[in-house]
Amino acid sequence: MIDLERRKKLALHLRHLSVGLISNDDFEENLMDDVTHGWLPEQYYRSKQAKSDDEIIQPMLELCWGLYDDTRNHKLKGTDKLSNESLKIIARCILFLQSEQEYEWPYFNANNPLLKFSLGEIIITILSIGQYYRDKRKEQEIAFAEFKKLGNFEVWPFSTKINTRNN
Known part of the structure; x- marks a missing residue:
């Protein structure tokens, strides 16, 4: 819509x-x-x-x-x-x-994962001296690299580049 x-x-x-x-x-x-x-x-x-x-x-x-x-x-x-x-x-x-x-x-949440952490995830992050957070950021970076491959990311939010030159 x-x-x-x-x-x-x-x-x-x-x-x-x-x-x-x-x-x-x-x-x-x-x-x-x-x-x-x-x-x-x-x-x-x-x-x-x-x-x-x-x-x-x-x-x-x-x-x-x-x-x-x-x-x-x-x-x-x-x-x-x-x-x-x-x-x-x-x-x-x-x-x-x-x-x-x-x-x-497709939707991709590019926000810092810390913004949507539950209380349990915050506690795990503290207990792991930040390793849990670093792992989540790494997962997000990998997912973003895959997201960019789904189309021509250089023209996002469009899906394809339109050639406007007259032939």
């Missing part, structure tokens, strides 16, 4: 965040109003809407959350400015969000 209205709102807010027009706190408030049904981007996966949502929304929210430091209010300017490579990826994401294309990649 494609939710073009929410995609376009997410694209607009992402563009404003990425070029420093709005702060990260403003961005989160805008998303909560327009995209996530009141959920913070990093918690949206818990919502009932996330289970049957447009497939691109959750990966985009997770990508967005990784762009800024959510422990302080700031704009992505100066020392917080995004790299040219990050801006290139964001531009491609905005283009995808404005399209009517289905998201064809």
